[in-house]
Amino acid sequence: MLARLSELFGAQRAPTGYWPGATLERVRRNLGQPSFECSAPVCAQFQFSPEGPLIEVHERAEAQLLMHVVLTEFRFHTPASPWSEGCYQLHHTGAITRTGLVCRRRKGPQDFADWLTLQLSANQRLREALMPLDFKKITLEYTRGGWSVALEHMGGSEVVNRMPAFRRYISLSIEQTRLLQQSILALHQVLKTL
Template identity: 50%
Template sequence: MTVITTLRQKLFELFRADRAPSGYRPGVTLAHLRRDLGLATLEVDGVAFEIVERTESQLLMHLVLTECVLRVPAAAGGAGSFEVHHGGAIRRSGIHVRRRAGNQALGRELQARLQADSVLFQALMPLDFKRLRIELHDQQWCVRLEHMGGSEVVNRMPAFRRYIALSAEQRVHLLATLAGLRRVLSGL
């Protein structure tokens, strides 16, 4: 019985989710992304945003992913959690909002505003994002945008490390999207 318990404890320690992956260099991917953005300060239309880094461990490799986080005061109270994604199986055909929690009417209003703002829509359509979450809590909107670029792949066998840069074109779309989201959410 003690051998099984010890073995289980060792396996738990080996595969703990909160443990940093082997070879992870905190802040290095953030520095690369800051260079790609080319901004002295992380601001869009005078509103500051932040970039956070997180890791995803997989067998013999890990990913270092970055998220742009934008906080916008909400015009009204309430709570909700929404995911934004591109529509279309092969070609992007639009922007869709999926409600995760909260008021269904708020999700429909968010969808309508994202599509009605032509500048934001034009920036979102070519933007290569992996995740775009928008949450409302305590009269504040929190946008978390994870772009495909600005990330790093680290493999142990064979050993390699590759940073996926944010292109100049994607940089323009990313900053325009953050500015547009700030504009749309500040009135909602």
């Protein structure tokens, strides 16, 4: 039933009023990175620093009833020691205020998700960057010799409504950009050493 409703409201095609690449251009201006280069209409790449990973930025539109949301996802790959394949999502804990970090298993052993939560939470530098970072989720997937990380930030996104008509970009503040950089560099270092 839900699948039929999403087909009816156009979840399979680009939403009305969606401008591919417009949100990505705003993200480029927010980040202010000279290495930022578009590789496709809705994809770009850059590096925060020469020792850090190459980061891909992907723009994705999600249609809803009379509106759509354009989200940006920051992705990077980190080579690591051999582990069994698995996929985990990192979230903040706490109902009203953030109290910690937790890894939820999507695929792979639950005991590894618990161990991963301990390892990530124990790293002071990573914890200090992630706790105030306004992210929706961080997906950590281990496949063939490394970790693929996808970080979806609440900023760098756009809300477009048709009735009443409005378009609002939620920018990445200077502080959130700094925390994003610290989080990505710290995640890259921690996952490399696991």
